[in-house]
Structures are given as C-alpha cells and as structure tokens.
Amino acid sequence: MFLEDVLKHRTVRAADPLLRAAPDSVPGRQVRWVHSSEVLDIAPLLRGGELLLSGGQALATATEERRVDYIRELAGRGVAALAIETGPALPDIPESMLITAESHGLPLFELRKVAPFVGIMQEINSILVSQSVELLQRGDEISHAMAAELAHGGGLDEVLAVLAGQTGTGVRLVSPAGLTLGSAGAADGGGSAGGPGTGGSGSVSTTAVDVPVRGVLAARLELELPEGVDPTFVRVAGERSVDILGLALLQRMPPGLKELAGAELMRAVHSGAQPWRLEQLGAAAGFAVDGPVAAVMIRSAASGRLRPALDTILAESVPHAASYADKLELIALAGLPVKGTRTARASLIGALGSLDVPEGSAIAVGPLGQGIGEAAWSMAEARRTLDLAPRTGRSAGGPRQVRDADAFSAERLAAESIDGGARRDFVRRTLGPILEHDEQRNSQLLHTLTVWLDSGCNTAQAARELHLERQSMYHRLQRIFDLCGGDPRGTGRLAGLHLAARLAPLP
Numbered sequence: 001m002f003l004e005d006v007l008k009h010r011t012v013r014a015a016d017p018l019l020r021a022a023p024d025s026v027p028g029r030q031v032r033w034v035h036s037s038e039v040l041d042i043a044p045l046l047r048g049g050e051l052l053l054s055g056g057q058a059l060a061t062a063t064e065e066r067r068v069d070y071i072r073e074l075a076g077r078g079v080a081a082l083a084i085e086t087g088p089a090l091p092d093i094p095e096s097m098l099i100t101a102e103s104h105g106l107p108l109f110e111l112r113k114v115a116p117f118v119g120i121m122q123e124i125n126s127i128l129v130s131q132s133v134e135l136l137q138r139g140d141e142i143s144h145a146m147a148a149e150l151a152h153g154g155g156l157d158e159v160l161a162v163l164a165g166q167t168g169t170g171v172r173l174v175s176p177a178g179l180t181l182g183s184a185g186a187a188d189g190g191g192s193a194g195g196p197g198t199g200g201s202g203s204v205s206t207t208a209v210d211v212p213v214r215g216v217l218a219a220r221l222e223l224e225l226p227e228g229v230d231p232t233f234v235r236v237a238g239e240r241s242v243d244i245l246g247l248a249l250l251q252r253m254p255p256g257l258k259e260l261a262g263a264e265l266m267r268a269v270h271s272g273a274q275p276w277r278l279e280q281l282g283a284a285a286g287f288a289v290d291g292p293v294a295a296v297m298i299r300s301a302a303s304g305r306l307r308p309a310l311d312t313i314l315a316e317s318v319p320h321a322a323s324y325a326d327k328l329e330l331i332a333l334a335g336l337p338v339k340g341t342r343t344a345r346a347s348l349i350g351a352l353g354s355l356d357v358p359e360g361s362a363i364a365v366g367p368l369g370q371g372i373g374e375a376a377w378s379m380a381e382a383r384r385t386l387d388l389a390p391r392t393g394r395s396a397g398g399p400r401q402v403r404d405a406d407a408f409s410a411e412r413l414a415a416e417s418i419d420g421g422a423r424r425d426f427v428r429r430t431l432g433p434i435l436e437h438d439e440q441r442n443s444q445l446l447h448t449l450t451v452w453l454d455s456g457c458n459t460a461q462a463a464r465e466l467h468l469e470r471q472s473m474y475h476r477l478q479r480i481f482d483l484c485g486g487d488p489r490g491t492g493r494l495a496g497l498h499l500a501a502r503l504a505p506l507p
Helices: 003-008 057-061 064-077 095-103 117-151 156-167 231-240 242-252 257-271 275-285 303-317 341-352 372-392 405-417 420-441 445-454 459-466 470-484 493-503
Strands: 017-021 033-036 050-054 081-085 108-111 170-174 180-184 204-213 216-226 292-299 320-326 329-335 362-365 402-404
Touching: 017 095, 033 117, 050 117, 064 095, 095 108, 117 156, 117 231, 117 242, 156 170, 156 180, 156 231, 156 242, 204 231, 204 242, 204 303, 216 231, 216 242, 216 303, 231 242, 257 275, 257 320, 257 329, 257 372, 275 372, 292 303, 292 341, 292 372, 303 320, 303 329, 303 341, 329 372, 341 362, 341 402, 362 372, 372 402, 372 405, 402 405, 405 493, 420 445, 420 470, 420 493, 445 459, 445 470, 445 493, 459 470
Parallel strands: 033 050, 050 081, 081 108, 362 402
Antiparallel strands: 017 108, 170 180, 170 216, 204 216, 292 329, 292 362, 320 329
C-alpha cells in the first residue's frame, strides 16, 4: 500500500497530518505495516517499510542527540515514514529532527490532532493483510507455472520467461561472481517484458532476491521494473520463485560437499553449537581445525546484496573463509594464517572499511579464536560488540563503520561478568562528582575524560578529536582533575578512572 494512500485513509486524516520533512521521498513509497511505539530504541525490532506512529512523550524528554539518533536509526532500518503527534508534551517537532529526516530521506509527518493509534493500526493493517494474502496467492500461481515449465523439461531461460511474462518485468539470474546464468524479457535484450507500463520511455528500477541452494548462495535474481509495475508484487513473485529457481540451478550445477559443509558450519556458528560439532564441520569445509579464526558480523537491511562483496574481500584478505546470510544479519568466519595472525586480522578490518554499506549498517569483527572450536565464541563477542557499541558513544575503533571487538573488551567483560548494580555503584563512586557536574550544567566532562583516556592521556590528540582549542582542553581537564581528586597520571587511580569512564554509558 502506498504511503500516499495510507495518508488519505479516514483514520489518518482524522489526525490532521502535515508533512514536515522529505516530501520528495513520499511518491511511490510503500507501507508494509503500521506500528506505534514510544520506545526510542525501537529500530532494531523493525523490519523496514513500517509507518511508525509516536505520541511524542519519550521524545519530549530525550536529549537532542538522542532525538537525532532516533531519526537516523529509523532511516537506516528502512522505515517508510514517521508520524509524531504534537501536543502539551511535545508542542512542536524539534528542528534537529526535521533536518536529520530531510537529509536521510525519511518522510516525517506531524499529527496535529489527537487520534486513536489503535484504530489507525487496526484499519490500515487489516487492508495490508488482505493485500498481502492476495499478493502471496498471485506469487504462488506464478511459482506453480514455473514449476510446471521445469517439470516439462524447460531450461533456466524458459523458467525465467514464465516469471518475466507473469510480472511484466525483465529478469536476469546472476552468479555471485557476476556472470549471467539466464535471462528473459527486457533484461535479455529482447525488448519489453510485455507487461503494463513497459514503454521504452519509462523509468526502470531494479529489485534483487538471493537464490540459495541448500544454504549456499548460488545466484541473485534481478528483476527490472518498468514504470507502472507494482514493486511489492514483483518482490513477492521473486521471493516465491526462489525454490523453483534453486531446483533449476541444482540440475545445472549441484553444490559440492565442501560448499554444503561450509553452509552448515556457518549455521552452527550462528546458533552457538558446541566446539566438537564446529571442529567436525570445519574440517569438512576446509578450515584448519587448530588454526586461528575471527568472526565477522554485519547488520544491514541489505545483508543479502552485500554478501558477494564481502566474499570478495574475504578471498583477498585471508587464506580461507565462509559466509552466511540470515535475514538482517550477514555473518562470516575468517580462517587466519598462523604466522602474522594479528596483522592479518588488522588488514581484514581495514579491508572491511571499504565495504559500501547502506546508512545505519554496522560491522563488527570478533576477537581471535584459537581454533575452529572457538568460532561461536568469536561470533557471540562480535554480536555483543554491535549491541554495546551504540550505547558507548565511542568511535568505531576501526575504519569507518567497522567495530573491532578488541576495542570494546572492557565493555564486553563488564556486560557479561559484572552485576549491573555493582557496575553502576562502581561508576558512581569513581565518577560521581563529574556525573553530577554534567547533569547540573549540561557539560561534557565525562565525554572529554573518556576521549582523553582513550588517547593515552594525549592532550593534543584528544583536543583534535573533540574539536577544541588546546587551551580550552586544558581548562576542561583541570576542572575534571579538581572533581576527581587531582591529575591521575602516574597514580594507581588512572586504571580505575578509565574503566569507570568506559562503563558509565552501559545500562
């Protein structure tokens, strides 16, 4: 259902919606579901395509930085639009949120009248469910037609021709290496696919669907959508055709035992299987059982599309690797050389920094595992790093969006092994005066202290990172020293201060 149609529905019009940001992103934008929440950390729980309704209560008391991060996270998750109800708690939508929404292409609406969110969700979601059922039925009809073509001896091109003809698109099946395995319709260079809106002058967009064979990425289905073709219908049809295309590919190029073992190994790593099981699968997949490994985890709405690029980076950076895409996570296991292990891991982190990922994506490289049996542990620590890193407010610790688990070792250890109450008590006793100063005066002393300590107490470097004049940096440090009992350098207090500063942002 298009966002424009949702906004015209009587339940939404009752709230008197006013578009405040990103008007150019509204035309043609699809809404998959309508959801309401006051939780500011809601983005990881969304799948994308939602119209999110907010009463504004949590935003009214949030900091400016948290409000901006809220918009960025929703945009990165692919939310269709955000609608915020203004009223006594939040009289107006902050300018910083409007600017961020505009820059990230997230339509932001102000709801100027009170309207029951439950009623809006019930009405619109009922329509969306009905439409989804209809689309699935149409997708299944296409899948059955493709299966019939395959059963009657049709080759890959003939099976793809059924999909192209039924959807009015051009289709192309591409290997992970970029080679065309088969095509039909406009993508085959044979002109229009024959559907509505396929005139030569119309604009064309492309959607892609991964085609796995027994858990191994075997191909990518690309569908070219001429103007006027419903992208949701085409996406559903493509997804429903995956199994048939997988069967067609099996007839043409069945995967080997090593590939199957690699896929099974990654599933076992992802689920945290026992070391003995990982050693069995690792040997079959070509990994050195006792060799060092490091896990890679990518959270992105484009995880399937990123897999070929990730596989290329892994092939160029490490002796052996395997990858696996699961919904919004793309995971990989890198088998590192025995000699120069840490140098190879650092080089891999640098190479991952060149990966072109959508806004809102995040990458983490887990700590070194000594042998394939520790692969699940490395993966769990990479996941923990991605969970903790946004809370710390610290830089990635690596190139661009890459999080190095080793740079978050203190936070990982504390989150796993130290009771939350004991951790908060330690922070309060160590940094109490600084925290009170920040709270009362809205200062940034804790952040300044953290950056200074992370730089190895290098005042000049910390000033550059904080974009401060050196004299201003000295003034801030002196204020910090006064509050925490003097300059900690050369004393046993330095380690405790640094640990408390790292743990302070944790819940």
